[in-house]
Amino acid sequence: MSSILQSVKRAQVDWRMVLMSGVLVVVALIFNILSDGIFMSPENLYNIAQQTAVVGILATVMVLVIVTRHIDLSVGSVMGFVGVLIAYLMYSENWSWQAASATGLAASVIVYAYQGALVSFLGVPAFVVTLGGLMSFRGAAYIVADGKTQPIADPFFLKLGGGFNGGIGTTASWTIGAILCVGLMLSMLSKRRAKKAYGVPTNSLFVDGLLVLLPMLIVVAFVSVMNSYQILNKPEAQGIPIPVLIWGAVAMFMSFLVHRTRFGRYIFAMGGNPDAAALVGIPVRRVTMLLFLLLSVLTTIAAIVAISRLNAGTNSLGNNAELLVIAATVIGGTALAGGSGTIIGSVLGALIMQCIDSGMLLLDVSIGTRYVVIGQVLIAAVVFDVAYRKWTGDVL
Amino acid sequence: MSSTMTPSQAAVGTDTSRCLVELRNINKAFGGVQAVDDVSLNLYPGEVVAVLGHNGAGKSTLMKMLAGAYPIDSGDVVISGEKVSVRTPSDAQALGIESIYQTLALADNLDSVANLFLGRELLTSWRTLDDHRMDAEARKVFHRLNKNFTNVRIPVRRLSGGQRQVVAISRAIYFNARILIMDEPTAALGPEETAMVGNLIQQLKAEGVGIFLISHDMHDVFALSDRVAVMKNGRMVGTYNTKDVTEDEVLGMIISGKKPDGKAQAPRHPTTTA
Numbered sequence: 221m222s223s224i225l226q227s228v229k230r231a232q233v234d235w236r237m238v239l240m241s242g243v244l245v246v247v248a249l250i251f252n253i254l255s256d257g258i259f260m261s262p263e264n265l266y267n268i269a270q271q272t273a274v275v276g277i278l279a280t281v282m283v284l285v286i287v288t289r290h291i292d293l294s295v296g297s298v299m300g301f302v303g304v305l306i307a308y309l310m311y312s313e314n315w316s317w318q319a320a321s322a323t324g325l326a327a328s329v330i331v332y333a334y335q336g337a338l339v340s341f342l343g344v345p346a347f348v349v350t351l352g353g354l355m356s357f358r359g360a361a362y363i364v365a366d367g368k369t370q371p372i373a374d375p376f377f378l379k380l381g382g383g384f385n386g387g388i389g390t391t392a393s394w395t396i397g398a399i400l401c402v403g404l405m406l407s408m409l410s411k412r413r414a415k416k417a418y419g420v421p422t423n424s425l426f427v428d429g430l431l432v433l434l435p436m437l438i439v440v441a442f443v444s445v446m447n448s449y450q451i452l453n454k455p456e457a458q459g460i461p462i463p464v465l466i467w468g469a470v471a472m473f474m475s476f477l478v479h480r481t482r483f484g485r486y487i488f489a490m491g492g493n494p495d496a497a498a499l500v501g502i503p504v505r506r507v508t509m510l511l512f513l514l515l516s517v518l519t520t521i522a523a524i525v526a527i528s529r530l531n532a533g534t535n536s537l538g539n540n541a542e543l544l545v546i547a548a549t550v551i552g553g554t555a556l557a558g559g560s561g562t563i564i565g566s567v568l569g570a571l572i573m574q575c576i577d578s579g580m581l582l583l584d585v586s587i588g589t590r591y592v593v594i595g596q597v598l599i600a601a602v603v604f605d606v607a608y609r610k611w612t613g614d615v616l
Numbered sequence: 617m618s619s620t621m622t623p624s625q626a627a628v629g630t631d632t633s634r635c636l637v638e639l640r641n642i643n644k645a646f647g648g649v650q651a652v653d654d655v656s657l658n659l660y661p662g663e664v665v666a667v668l669g670h671n672g673a674g675k676s677t678l679m680k681m682l683a684g685a686y687p688i689d690s691g692d693v694v695i696s697g698e699k700v701s702v703r704t705p706s707d708a709q710a711l712g713i714e715s716i717y718q719t720l721a722l723a724d725n726l727d728s729v730a731n732l733f734l735g736r737e738l739l740t741s742w743r744t745l746d747d748h749r750m751d752a753e754a755r756k757v758f759h760r761l762n763k764n765f766t767n768v769r770i771p772v773r774r775l776s777g778g779q780r781q782v783v784a785i786s787r788a789i790y791f792n793a794r795i796l797i798m799d800e801p802t803a804a805l806g807p808e809e810t811a812m813v814g815n816l817i818q819q820l821k822a823e824g825v826g827i828f829l830i831s832h833d834m835h836d837v838f839a840l841s842d843r844v845a846v847m848k849n850g851r852m853v854g855t856y857n858t859k860d861v862t863e864d865e866v867l868g869m870i871i872s873g874k875k876p877d878g879k880a881q882a883p884r885h886p887t888t889t890a
Binding site: 414479488501 | 683684685704705706708709715717719720721722723724725726730734735736737739743744745747748749751752755787
């Protein structure tokens with residue numbers, strides 16, 4: 221037993237993530253008790269999952285922006301602008317969703333190329349550039365459709381936002397769950413094999429087994445909950461909502477960028493020590509520019525999901541979204557000083573925030589109180605972050 | 617190397633063709649301040665040239681230009697008889713120029729392995745990071761420098777000064793530097809680690825690496841260098857064989873810019889000796 225404890229101690233485990241998962245579970249359990257079991261009903265969990273998707277998608281990329289010591293305050297406004305533009309092209313101009321989305325992406329790329337060039341080539345602080353963007357692109361969102369709401373009717377497009385027809389069904393959900401589980405096992409096996417081949421010390425089999433089994437358990441639990449939510453008069457249960465699927469795919473892609481590519485490594489090096497990054501020959505400007513282009517793509521994806529969820533594009537789409545996104549990122553353990561943050565942390569951060577908000581909504585807490593609480597949760601998260609870093613000696 | 621040399625380069629004379637680095641009439645101004653003023657300096661294989669001067673004398677600026685960290689206003693850099701342009705740190709690295717900065721230029725949030733390969737990561741055939749190969753290679757280099765250095769996967773901010781120095785020096789060794797710039801390599805080190813750096817310099821000299829050593833420690837300078845080059849206010853005061861000058865004479869040059877009486881400068885820039 222003591223040898224197992226030893227191996228757990230020595231293993232490379234991200235205790236912060238373990239702790240945050242614990243917080244999420246505790247929050248869910250408390251709301252579940254207070255709401256007499258409604259909070260953890262499949263219906264509520266399904267709704268929370270799909271409600272978090274838009275903020276969650278943007279939070280994955282905000283992690284990288286904050287890691288490089290920048291910030292993007294314009295993300296909500298750009299999302300509103302792009303969303304209204306896509307909806308306008310489809311509704312008022314009768315474009316196909318493909319053409320409208322491509323045009324929306326192009327607009328987003330131009331917006332972020334402009335902001336990115338100011339930040340990376342002219343050295344204007346991102347805070348100022350995107351603060352200007354926050355106002356300008358909210359105005360642009362108004363100009364596009366002259367402030368008129370643009371409804372969305374395309375049946376395929378509506379599915380992207382989740383809702384009534386937005387689940388992928390039980391069979392597809394189980395298939396995806398199975399693929400994820402197999403992928404988790406294979407990746408751990410190949411990791412262990414590679415470590416052994418190069419003589420790098422590995423975790424004990426017990427720890428690595430745990431590190432595979434726990435995520436697998438979460439995947440299975442998630443799929444089975446989503447599969448047990450059946451809307452009245454529908455022949456089949458919902459399954460995984462499409463926006464959550466998109467969010468998951470985005471988070472996996474971003475994790476891949478962070479851990480497996482030069483781009484990700486450079487992002488963290490630039491955040492940790494910008495001078496050193498330049499001295500060792502990292503193309504800092506090009507990497508910053510690429511980061512802003514990545515922002516443009518993810519903002520477009522988030523905009524599409526947001527207008528599909530809303531069934532319309534309005535000029536207020538994404539109001540305050542930048543604050544929710546930054547809050548989710550910070551609650552997820554990303555340090556505003558730069559150089560430190562994780563994608564999975566942003567996922568947990570977004571979920572914790574949404575759970576607290578939805579939970580209070582379920583308990584009929586007034587909007588004023590909800591804002592008060594969410595704001596203090598943000599501060600509590602940062603206080604914890606500071607204390608945690610002191611405790612582990614990882615002072616920034 | 618010699619097989620690729622053209623006849624015209626070989627005809628310049630054995631002295632020049634043997635020369636590893638020639639800095640010719642280098643100038644650099646920051647705003648209105650002439651940081652480096654018409655400075656020429658050369659370096660031969662297996663030689664340690666100590667570059668000395670007060671803070672602000674221009675020595676670090678001169679070295680940063682050779683390392684590609686600052687663009688050169690005017691003047692030529694000649695490496696092994698060939699005029700080259702060093703505009704970025706990557707250019708310098710491609711020419712075999714490695715630098716160890718006083719600040720060590722480490723990303724504190726990344727681990728030692730990531731820092732060793734920063735900017736030059738080993739990739740798999742899928743163009744993704746080959747983490748395990750980098751890990752294994754890094755452990756070999758670190759082991760060569762410090763046998764007790766095994767916690768290579770924690771952020772370098774949690775390492776000791778000596779271990780951080782090992783990481784910075786490992787970059788120069790792993791990528792087979794021909795020309796090494798060391799800016800105050802022992803400033804933050806204890807006696808044991810200082811001795812390690814000294815041994816390393818001797819070892820690299822024997823392998824034919826040319827080293828520019830920036831240091832304020834006169835003991836290090838006289839123990840390790842073959843020549844001293846003293847700068848003051850952006851200008852080169854003079855270059856001497858270390859064994860020809862005394863510590864007082866060197867300090868005199870650093871403080872007042874006064875050349876020692878009756879001492880021959882050696883060896884001078886080949887094109888100006890004619």
